Structures are given as C-alpha cells and as structure tokens.
Amino acid sequence: MFKRILIANRGEIACRVIRTCRRLGIETVAVYSEADAGAQHVRQADRAYPVGGPRPADSYLRGEAIIEAALQSGAQAIHPGYGFLSENADFADAVTRAGLVFIGPSADSMRRMGSKAGAKELMSARGVPVVPGYTGENQDPALLAREASRIGFPLMIKAAHGGGGKGMRIVRSADEFAANLESCQREAKNAFGRDRVLLERYVEHPRHIEFQVFGDAHGNIVHLNERECSAQRRYQKVLEETPSPFVTPELRTRMGEAAVAAARALDYVNAGTVEFIVGPAGDFYFMEINTRLQVEHPVTEMVLGLDLVELQLRVAAGEELPGSLIRNKSVPANGHAIELRLYAEDPEQGFLPGSGRLERLRLPPPSPHVRIDSGVIEGDTVTIFYDPMIAKLIVWDRDRASALQRMREALAACDVVGPKSNVEFLERLVRHPAVTEGRIDTGYLDRHLDEFVGAGAGAHDDGARFAAATAWLLHEEAEAPKRSLAGADPHSPWARADGWRLGHPGKRIVVLLDRGERVEITAHGASGNYRLECAGAHAAAARARLDDGTLSAEIDGVTRRWQVAFGRDEIRVHDGTRRHVYAHAPSFAWTQDAAASGDRVVAPMPGRIVVVKAAAGDEVAEGQELLVMEAMKMELSLKSPRAGRIDAVQAAAGDFVEADAVLVELEGHP
Incomplete structure (x- = not known):
C-alpha cells in the first residue's frame, strides 16, 4: 500500500x-x-x-x-x-x-472512452446495445445537418469528449439544429478543449441508470449494482439512489452483464461507471463510460458496506479485488440509499449559481442513517471559480420509503445563510409524487419545473406567514433590551419594542417579502399574545414562545411548532413538512419603479463574457440574446429586457465582469 x-x-x-x-x-x-x-x-x-x-x-x-x-x-x-x-x-x-x-484506469482505456464516439463504436462491436446516431470525425456543419435529418428528430447533440452534462442539447426540429450545434460546440470547447460532437437518437421519457464497475490488474472485473440518476435538470443529476425502483432482478442481471462486457472490452482497471439510457419498456442502450469515481458513489457504499476509495487505492497498488466480490456475479444490497446535492444556487432565478461567504451553515449530524460529504464549513466562501456545491446529503434505511423520510428529516435540519441555496427545491423534490412513486424520467424536471420552483409549486401559506410574524415580534422584543443596555440610558422606556400606547393597544406592522410579494401583517399586543391581520385574514397568536430556534404558539386555538432561524433581514420557518423563507422589509420604505431597471442588461454574477451578439445602434427585440456569459461552469444567456435600440455595449468577449456590472444600455435609459 x-x-x-x-x-x-x-x-x-x-x-x-x-x-x-x-x-x-x-x-x-x-x-x-x-x-x-x-x-x-x-x-x-x-x-x-x-x-x-x-x-x-x-x-x-x-x-x-x-x-x-x-x-x-x-x-x-x-x-x-x-x-x-x-x-x-x-x-x-x-x-x-x-x-x-x-x-485510475490506464491512459489507453481513457483514450478509448474519452471519445463518446469511439466508445459507442467499440461497444457496438462488442455487442453492447447502443443508440443509433452519428459518431464520425467529419464535423462539417452541413454534413452534421444531413446526418441529423437521417437520424430523425428529436435527437441529441453531445460533446464527444467530457461529461457532467456539459455540451449537450436536445433538438426537436431541423430549424433548431444550427443554433444548438453552435452553442454545444462552444460549450464543449470551453469545458473540454475540444469541440467535436456526436449525434444520437433521443429516447423520449428515458431513465438514466448506471452501473458501478471495478477491475483489477489480475483480470477480474465486477459490477457493484446500479444507481438510478433519472432526476435531472438540464442533464445535471439532482437525486441519485440505489437500488433503482424501476429495475427488476432480470433487468439488473442483463444490464450488469452488459456493463461488465463493456469494461472487459477495455481490459478495465480501477473504478468506472457504465451509463445506460433505459426506455419505458426496459430497453436499454449504452450511453458512456465515466473512467473515474462518480459524484454519486456514496449511495453504492452505503448499501454495500464498501469504501470505493479504499478499493481504488488497493487496486492501484496491485492488489486483487476481494474474493467476496469476485465470486459473486452481483453483490446483494442491504437497504436503500439516496443522495442529494446541496448547491449555492437560486432556483427562483433559473438556478443561477451563487457565491459568497457561508455566514451560517447547519447540516444534519452524521449517523448510521445520514452521511455528509462536504468541502466547506460555516465561515468558508463559495467562490465564483468552481462548482458551487455546498454538500452532498446521503441517507440510508431499510427500504425506499424509509430512506425518503430520512432525507426529508435531513433537509429540514439544513440551514444556509449567505449565498442562496436549493434546499427548498430539494424538499419539494423528495415529496413530489413523481419521485415518491419512482416514475421520474430524465426530462421530467425540465418539463414540470413549475411544480418544484416558485409560486406554482404551492400557494402561499397564511399560517406560515403568521408564524413568521409572531417569531419576528418575539425576536424584536427580546433584542430591544439588549440594544438598550448598550445605549446611554439602559432604563429608558422608549427602548422597549412592545408597541405600548397610552389608552389603547399599540399597533405594529411586520412586512415580509414572499417571493418578491410585499406582505403587510398588522399586530396588536405583546409578550407572545398578538392579534394578527393580513390581507383580510385574521389570526390570534397566544402563549407564543421562541426558545432556541423553536417557535411554539397557539394560533386560532391550535398549538403548533416551527423551527425558526433569522438571517440578514430574513426569517426562515419550517413546520416539519415545508420550508418558508421570507425577507423582512422596513414597514415604510421607498421602492424603485420596476420599469427603471428595464433599460439595462447587468451581469447577474461575476463571470467571463464568452460572446457578444449585439452592437451600439442595433435594433433588438424583447428577449433577444445579446451576450453569453460563463460563470461557475455554466453558460448564461443574457437577453434584452425590452424592444428598442442599443445605446451602448460595455463588455467584449473575454472580459471578466463583476456582479451587477452594466453590460448593455438601451436608448432611453436614465
């Protein structure tokens, strides 16, 4: 060793x-x-x-x-x-x-698998099912367009080198092909240094199922069962699990044999992953081999009791795979494991990657049922230069339903302050019927994103709003004496925050921003007993207490509990099922006319300008793409907020720009 x-x-x-x-x-x-x-x-x-x-x-x-x-x-x-x-x-x-x-595997294996085109040709020659398509080296756009017509639509354009969902586009008609080809090639060039692409038939409503394979230098190759990664957004995996709720024992045997055959064709050594597209009827096709350890490898470890990194080290040191693995054609799994990726990103803004200091990071404590893999802790910074992952949450239990419940509990224990996170999106995901019933396919999230993000994912909750207002009132009352102690007169009655008035109960206004909507809640009372009103809805909060992040309150005769956390002018409440995040705003404040910001295109985050598609004097339509920006491993399309004439373009291809930098101004701007 x-x-x-x-x-x-x-x-x-x-x-x-x-x-x-x-x-x-x-x-x-x-x-x-x-x-x-x-x-x-x-x-x-x-x-x-x-x-x-x-x-x-x-x-x-x-x-x-x-x-x-x-x-x-x-x-x-x-x-x-x-x-x-x-x-x-x-x-x-x-x-x-x-x-x-x-x-890892040999350079020769990587070269044969590093090209998706070459990999498909090799697998087809070895009898592994492959999706029909074009894998040739001739990359002339006219030839590619003809091949696309031959294959038929819908089809997939894929970067021939690389992975991770980069350089992939679905094209549904011939008139969309040229623009998607250009974008795919550019992204592939930026991500992998090569712009070669391949074309293949797009399987509608497919599942993504992959097999972990391992080989040693003694000629032994085994598979370690499957992982299902069908919950994806724009080809990026969101939820991974094993065993797959879709795979039958008979299908597992056939796919496992195909995975081993694929690895044996390479004389494969060390860890690898054979990925398959699986149709609704159970027909499966080789997609690619990732010649490395996968991000989602922990779920395999959790159900098999293995350390795949240790296996990598031992195989690389010349050791043989354990006899228990070699003797069994498949490895029996113990229970069910699920993994989610907690990212610094804003689902409400198209999953825009975030960056910044993690002012607060609370994750569930590790246990036999919960594992946390993370490269950051509270106080660290998520930088603009790399993938914005905060942590991977991996749970295990005896069956799938129990594992899903473990994941819900783990997510409820998460609290992130600083850059925005996707935790609320993940909580909705693991409760959605498409996931709980095990019927999600790789395109489901993109087709039904409104079911997981934004107001469409659930109507506002008056109970949560009243709970947030109650928590804020208690918090404000508790903080006021602390502030007064630091003042010139710590005994001043004006330092109290109970809304007291001579002759009648005082009124306070708590203003919450619920996904940008301004919500005013009026409150009468103090010390945990309030009469609340919001847009015609009324509630009475009695015997409310806020202790160590837990709000207990009797609201309209029913006592309930919420987990509560406060951030920078932010209130987060969780009722054990759903998370609600509200910004706290001043009761009286000037707000800018929304139209005033409609004359500029600004950088949503720090990044590099890849392409500029407009110039001063151009007439542009609303929604027309003006620039393409690369930030945190993603390409962002920046579009015109309205129709008009461009007054100035203040960025060039290759420029590195800061967040909120004005990139384009339209005529008529202030």
Whole structure:
C-alpha cells in the first residue's frame, strides 16, 4: 500500500479521499489554487502545495505543476478525484512517466472512452446495445445537418469528449439544429478543449441508470449494482439512489452483464461507471463510460458496506479485488440509499449559481442513517471559480420509503445563510409524487419545473406567514433590551419594542417579502399574545414562545411548532413538512419603479463574457440574446429586457465582469 499520495482535486472529493487515507494510515498531499488557500481540503491534508491562480486553467488543470508537487512532496501516487484532470489520458501518461502511480484506469482505456464516439463504436462491436446516431470525425456543419435529418428528430447533440452534462442539447426540429450545434460546440470547447460532437437518437421519457464497475490488474472485473440518476435538470443529476425502483432482478442481471462486457472490452482497471439510457419498456442502450469515481458513489457504499476509495487505492497498488466480490456475479444490497446535492444556487432565478461567504451553515449530524460529504464549513466562501456545491446529503434505511423520510428529516435540519441555496427545491423534490412513486424520467424536471420552483409549486401559506410574524415580534422584543443596555440610558422606556400606547393597544406592522410579494401583517399586543391581520385574514397568536430556534404558539386555538432561524433581514420557518423563507422589509420604505431597471442588461454574477451578439445602434427585440456569459461552469444567456435600440455595449468577449456590472444600455435609459 502507498505511504503518501497526492490528491489532484479540491472540495468534497478531496476531503473524502483524505478521510479514507487517514483511516488507512496514508499521508495525504493537497494542491490548491490562490482562491483555495484556506479551503478545507488544504486544512485537512498533511501538507499542501500551491499550483497557481484561481481559474482552473491556471491551477487544477496544470498537470505539470501537480506532478512537480507530487515529486517534491515524496508522494508515490496521484488520486485525480473527479472533474479537472481525472479523465485526461495525457495527464495519466505524464504521471506514469514521472514514476508515479495514477489511481485510475490506464491512459489507453481513457483514450478509448474519452471519445463518446469511439466508445459507442467499440461497444457496438462488442455487442453492447447502443443508440443509433452519428459518431464520425467529419464535423462539417452541413454534413452534421444531413446526418441529423437521417437520424430523425428529436435527437441529441453531445460533446464527444467530457461529461457532467456539459455540451449537450436536445433538438426537436431541423430549424433548431444550427443554433444548438453552435452553442454545444462552444460549450464543449470551453469545458473540454475540444469541440467535436456526436449525434444520437433521443429516447423520449428515458431513465438514466448506471452501473458501478471495478477491475483489477489480475483480470477480474465486477459490477457493484446500479444507481438510478433519472432526476435531472438540464442533464445535471439532482437525486441519485440505489437500488433503482424501476429495475427488476432480470433487468439488473442483463444490464450488469452488459456493463461488465463493456469494461472487459477495455481490459478495465480501477473504478468506472457504465451509463445506460433505459426506455419505458426496459430497453436499454449504452450511453458512456465515466473512467473515474462518480459524484454519486456514496449511495453504492452505503448499501454495500464498501469504501470505493479504499478499493481504488488497493487496486492501484496491485492488489486483487476481494474474493467476496469476485465470486459473486452481483453483490446483494442491504437497504436503500439516496443522495442529494446541496448547491449555492437560486432556483427562483433559473438556478443561477451563487457565491459568497457561508455566514451560517447547519447540516444534519452524521449517523448510521445520514452521511455528509462536504468541502466547506460555516465561515468558508463559495467562490465564483468552481462548482458551487455546498454538500452532498446521503441517507440510508431499510427500504425506499424509509430512506425518503430520512432525507426529508435531513433537509429540514439544513440551514444556509449567505449565498442562496436549493434546499427548498430539494424538499419539494423528495415529496413530489413523481419521485415518491419512482416514475421520474430524465426530462421530467425540465418539463414540470413549475411544480418544484416558485409560486406554482404551492400557494402561499397564511399560517406560515403568521408564524413568521409572531417569531419576528418575539425576536424584536427580546433584542430591544439588549440594544438598550448598550445605549446611554439602559432604563429608558422608549427602548422597549412592545408597541405600548397610552389608552389603547399599540399597533405594529411586520412586512415580509414572499417571493418578491410585499406582505403587510398588522399586530396588536405583546409578550407572545398578538392579534394578527393580513390581507383580510385574521389570526390570534397566544402563549407564543421562541426558545432556541423553536417557535411554539397557539394560533386560532391550535398549538403548533416551527423551527425558526433569522438571517440578514430574513426569517426562515419550517413546520416539519415545508420550508418558508421570507425577507423582512422596513414597514415604510421607498421602492424603485420596476420599469427603471428595464433599460439595462447587468451581469447577474461575476463571470467571463464568452460572446457578444449585439452592437451600439442595433435594433433588438424583447428577449433577444445579446451576450453569453460563463460563470461557475455554466453558460448564461443574457437577453434584452425590452424592444428598442442599443445605446451602448460595455463588455467584449473575454472580459471578466463583476456582479451587477452594466453590460448593455438601451436608448432611453436614465
């Protein structure tokens, strides 16, 4: 076994590998960019070396700098994690030439699988079912358009190199093909350095089911059952689970045999994932092999009692796979495991990635039923340069229904203050019938996003609004004496916040912003007893108490409990089923006319301008794409807020811009 390894990655996967190595007594070496100098993987490793600037191209993609750090530190092997250089065959070769061990498959296997086109041809030759399509090297747009017509619509354009949902487009008609091809090629070039694409028939309402495979240098190859990853948004996995509620024992056997055949075609060594598209009738087609550990590997570990990182290390060190795995054609699973990805992103704004300091981060405590994989803690910063993942929540229980309930409880225990998060979206997801009934397909979220995001996902809740107002009143009354103690006259009656008035009960107004809607709640009373009114709805709150984040109140004769947290002018209440987040606004405040902001296009977050599609003097239509921006591994389309003539374009392709920077101004702006 190795004595010291270097981890050529960051975030939660780097921390995950460090945990396994520490348990095995292996020293760890981290590498870090300027943006990650204080990151958790740097703090947890035994030693760490800087490898460049904050952008991935200047640090985590600098293979020569990473190998130099490994040699300088005395590491014997390099673990690539996932992403960055994990599927880069040239890097794997360079590691080997430097006299180090690359903890992953051979460069030859990666080269054959690094091209989706070559992989499909190889799999077809070995009898593994593949989706009909075009995988040729000729990338002439006219030829690709003809091939698209031959295959028929709908079809999928996919980057031939890479993964992670990048460089993929569904095209439903011939007139949409050229624009989607251009966008797909550009995204592929930016993400993977190559713009080659392939075309394949798009299977309607498919499921995404993948098999974990493992091979060793002694010729043994096994599969470790399936994971279902059908809950996806724009090809990005949202929920992963094992076993699949769709897969029957007979289908598992056939798909497992196909997965092993695919790996055997490569003489595969180490961890890999064979991904399949599965039709509603159980017909399945090879999609790709990811020649690395997957983000969702913890669910496999939870049901099989394995440490896949440890298996990677042992196989890379020349050991044979455990006999118990080799002897069994399939590994019996114990219970059910589910994983969700908690991101710094705003579902209400098209899942716009977020960044900033995590002022508060509360996650459920680890237990035999709950596992947390994270690369950040409270006080850390989610930077603009990398994937905005905060944590992975993984739960286990004896069956699927129990595991879903464990996940609901785990999500209810989460609290994120700082950048916006997708926790409310995830809570709705795990309660939605398409998930609970196990019938979600890969396109469901995109087709029915209004069922999970925004006002369409559920009407406002007067009870939650009254609970939030009650909590705010109690909070305000409790904080007022503390503020007065710091003032010139700590005994002044004017320091009280109980709304007292001579001769009649005082009135206070609590203003909440519920998804931008201004909600005014009037309150009479004090000390936990209030008469509340909101837009014609009335309630009486009695015996209300706020203790250690828990609000207990009798509202209209029914005593209820809520978990409550306060952020920067924000109130979050959770009734055990649903989360409600309200911004607290001043009772009397000037608000800007919404039309005043309709004359400019601003950067929604820091990022790099990729394409500028308009110039001063151009006449544009409402909703017309003016710029394309790249931020946090995503392309963002910035569109005109109205029809008109462009007065000025204040950004060029390649420019790095800050959040809220004005990029385009229309004539008539103030």
